[in-house]
Structure formats: structure tokens, C-alpha cells
Amino acid sequence: MPDTIAALARRLARLDRRVTALERARRAPYPPWHDVPLTGDTSVADPAQPPQMRANLWNTLEFSGRIGLPGGRVADETVVGLLPEGYWPAVPRAVPVASDAARRALHLDIDPKGRLILRVQDGGSVRATWLSLDSASCRIDGDDE
Incomplete structure (x- = not known):
């Protein structure tokens, strides 16, 4: 007892x-939105929906907007962005994202150093021109209870 x-x-x-x-x-x-720093040949797919992020008071990192992918094709484990230091999660996070990829799902792996790593379902590469961060979010702290 x-x-x-x-x-x-x-x-x-x-x-x-x-x-x-x-x-x-x-x-x-609510805190203001900040632009997501993009890497490589990635770009802002739609100027009306730039990729943005904010950390709210519930230890949640929220995303919005679209990221343009170079050449109409994306490979597994491509780094598409780097988060500023105050936005790094305590543990690695996987965040599902929408895209125009026809047959395979994409998601972002966010590592504790703030890298946004695009992952393709089953690896390899897939034809895609953009990915949407709208409604994507993850916890920043390591407490999953």
C-alpha cells in the first residue's frame, strides 16, 4: 500500500x-513568429507562407509555412534548416509534414543541435517540390509524461 x-x-x-x-x-x-533559417538550396516556396516557428509557454515548438525543395527531387537525410540555439529540443524529435510527394510520406527529424533533417519513407529519394510545416509541432523539453 x-x-x-x-x-x-x-x-x-x-x-x-x-x-x-x-x-x-x-x-x-503568445510569442511572435520567427523565420526558420533554411540551408542548402531550399527556399521559400510561397512568399505568402514563409517557413516560420515559435516556442510557446507549454514547451512546444510550433511551425507554419512552406519550404521549397531544389530541383523537384529530395533525398533522404537532407538538412533543410537549422533552428537557432534557443529552439533546440532536449531529445531528438520526429515531426510529420505534408508535401506534394506522390507515393511516400515525408517527416522532419529535429536533432538536439537544431538541424531539420528531411526523411523520406523507406529511404532513397522522392519527387517533391515543397513541404508544408503547417500544424507541425513538437515538445522542446525531454519530459514526455
Whole structure:
């Protein structure tokens, strides 16, 4: 029985910390959007939707916009962007993204050094001209509970 009480106390303490963080974040305004620094031959696919990011008060990194891919083809493990140091996640993250790739899904791996690495389902390369970051997000901290 003491183990059950201790486990419940730990869960209650985590819940209390989470509620405190949510209450604090609710009172604060959302932070502004910042441009995602692109690498290589990647570009802004649509000037009306530039690739952007922001870190909110819930330790979540949010993305929006589109990234143009060079040559209409993209290879697995291509670095498409570098996040500024304050936006690096504590652990590697995989973020699904939309694109015009016909047969295979794409996602971004974000490593703890802030590199945005484009991954192609099953490896290799695929024909694609853009990828959309709209509605993509990931946790910045290492707490997945």
C-alpha cells in the first residue's frame, strides 16, 4: 500500500506542476513568429507562407509555412534548416509534414543541435517540390509524461 500512495503522490505532483504551467501560460500572450533559417538550396516556396516557428509557454515548438525543395527531387537525410540555439529540443524529435510527394510520406527529424533533417519513407529519394510545416509541432523539453 505505501507504494501505491507514493505513486499517487508523484502523479499528483506532476499534475500540479502541469496545471501551474498551463495557468501561467494562459495569462501570457503568445510569442511572435520567427523565420526558420533554411540551408542548402531550399527556399521559400510561397512568399505568402514563409517557413516560420515559435516556442510557446507549454514547451512546444510550433511551425507554419512552406519550404521549397531544389530541383523537384529530395533525398533522404537532407538538412533543410537549422533552428537557432534557443529552439533546440532536449531529445531528438520526429515531426510529420505534408508535401506534394506522390507515393511516400515525408517527416522532419529535429536533432538536439537544431538541424531539420528531411526523411523520406523507406529511404532513397522522392519527387517533391515543397513541404508544408503547417500544424507541425513538437515538445522542446525531454519530459514526455
